Amino acid sequence: MATYQELFNLCKGKFEFEWLYGREHAEEKIQLSAANSHYPQLSLDFLNLIHADRLHFIGPAEAKFLTEVDSESVKGIAQKLIESKSLGIVICQNVPVPELMMNLLESYGLPTFRTSKPSEDVLTEMRRIFFKLLANRCSMHGVFMDVYGIGVLMSGHSGIGKSELGLELITRGHGLVADDVVDFVQSGADTIEGSSPALLANLLEVRGIGLLNIKTIFGETAVRRTMRLNLIAELKQFDQGELMERLPETELFTDVLGVKIRRMIVPVGGGRNLAVLVEAAVRSAILQSRGINTVQEFFNRQRQLMESSGEDL
Numbered sequence: 001m002a003t004y005q006e007l008f009n010l011c012k013g014k015f016e017f018e019w020l021y022g023r024e025h026a027e028e029k030i031q032l033s034a035a036n037s038h039y040p041q042l043s044l045d046f047l048n049l050i051h052a053d054r055l056h057f058i059g060p061a062e063a064k065f066l067t068e069v070d071s072e073s074v075k076g077i078a079q080k081l082i083e084s085k086s087l088g089i090v091i092c093q094n095v096p097v098p099e100l101m102m103n104l105l106e107s108y109g110l111p112t113f114r115t116s117k118p119s120e121d122v123l124t125e126m127r128r129i130f131f132k133l134l135a136n137r138c139s140m141h142g143v144f145m146d147v148y149g150i151g152v153l154m155s156g157h158s159g160i161g162k163s164e165l166g167l168e169l170i171t172r173g174h175g176l177v178a179d180d181v182v183d184f185v186q187s188g189a190d191t192i193e194g195s196s197p198a199l200l201a202n203l204l205e206v207r208g209i210g211l212l213n214i215k216t217i218f219g220e221t222a223v224r225r226t227m228r229l230n231l232i233a234e235l236k237q238f239d240q241g242e243l244m245e246r247l248p249e250t251e252l253f254t255d256v257l258g259v260k261i262r263r264m265i266v267p268v269g270g271g272r273n274l275a276v277l278v279e280a281a282v283r284s285a286i287l288q289s290r291g292i293n294t295v296q297e298f299f300n301r302q303r304q305l306m307e308s309s310g311e312d313l
Contacts, residue, residue, distance in 0.1 A: 002133035003027050004088075004111055010129050015115040015122055020102075022088065022111035030087060032134060039188070040134035041127035043087060046119070049077065052084035055126075059119030063095040071100055078104035088112060090126075092119035136186040136257045143204075144182040144194045144227065146175035147282045151194060151227035153182060154278065156235030160268055163206050165235070168275040170204075175224045176214045179204045184229060186257045195226040229256065231285045232263040233278050251288065262288070 005026040011017040032043050033053045044055045047062040058066070066074060078101060081089075088111035091097055105112045115122055142155040143166040154162045163179060170176055178196030187193045196202070202215040202223050215223045232254050252263040264281045266274060284294065 002030055015117045018114045020112040020114055021106045022109045024109060025111050040130045044123060044127050044130060049080050052080050052086055055087035057090045057092055057119050057123050059092045060095055063097055066098050066101055074098060074100050082108050092122050138184050138257055140182050142182060143179050144177040145169055146177060146224045146227050150230045150282050152282060153229060153232045155232055160235045162235060163204055165274045166204060167206055170214060170218055170222050172275055175222055176204060177224045177227045190259055192229040192256050192259050193226050194229050229261055232261055233266050233281055234263060235266050235268050237268045
């Protein structure tokens with residue numbers, strides 16, 4: 001989680017921010033409510049006492065309202081913000097705010113900022129900044145690809161052939177998102193998006209060859225900036241004699257930032273065309289997401305055959 005100081009540093013140059021009150025909270029983490037933890041950008045709003053735990057923006061309309069209500073109402077508003085653990089106040093366009101309100105904000109030590117920029121512009125841009133600072137994030141090892149419009153993370157231990165498989169998929173018309181390190185961010189309650197660190201953008205490392213700039217070699221259409229994570233294809237080398245479930249009855253999932261992501265095991269072995277297997281796995285995942293489970297259909301067909309055979313006896 002980011003601190004108020006980090007937020008101020010990002011906004012100071014962009015919006016000419018001035019930090020008025022609550023400077024003692026500079027190194028504190030910005031704590032989002034449980035309801036807003038998946039959507040940090042919704043933690044910002046114009047002055048809203050129904051959702052008083054947000055970061056509130058005061059523009060001309062809000063300032064006019066504060067000047068028209070009596071002093072007891074102003075005190076009640078300030079008290080509501082404090083009791084609800086508001087993230088703070090941003091006064092936009094240097095609008096005049098009643099002295100009583102300013103004194104209360106100062107006495108309570110509520111983080112309060114001021115800018116000369118229009119409130120709508122500041123709110124829109126700060127929502128983007130909040131998402132950048134506060135969204136849940138993690139990094140994972142693997143090759144992240146766009147296969148048939150589905151974001152597929154190919155995982156497995158080092159040296160199993162993930163990058164070579166990625167290169168093969170690229171030659172078959174699919175797109176590279178990231179190689180080796182993939183940065184994931186939770187952009188929604190059930191949505192995980194992945195991208196490449198800036199240092200590794202468009203690069204793919206193939207053992208024995210080195211770094212390949214996929215965008216330069218294959219063109220703009222061979223790379224993607226970001227993709228939603230839909231499937232994890234785990235490349236696994238089965239030891240001799242190790243049993244592999246041929247018809248798995250239950251679907252596999254992996255938890256990524258609290259979101260369940262479908263996972264498939266792709267056996268690695270001599271003579272196996274892994275690119276075709278991954279493409280088939282993606283097509284199967286697409287069908288399963290639409291409620292079509294081929295394995296279950298087979299079991300149902302088998303059960304019906306056994307029941308009909310029993311009746312004939």
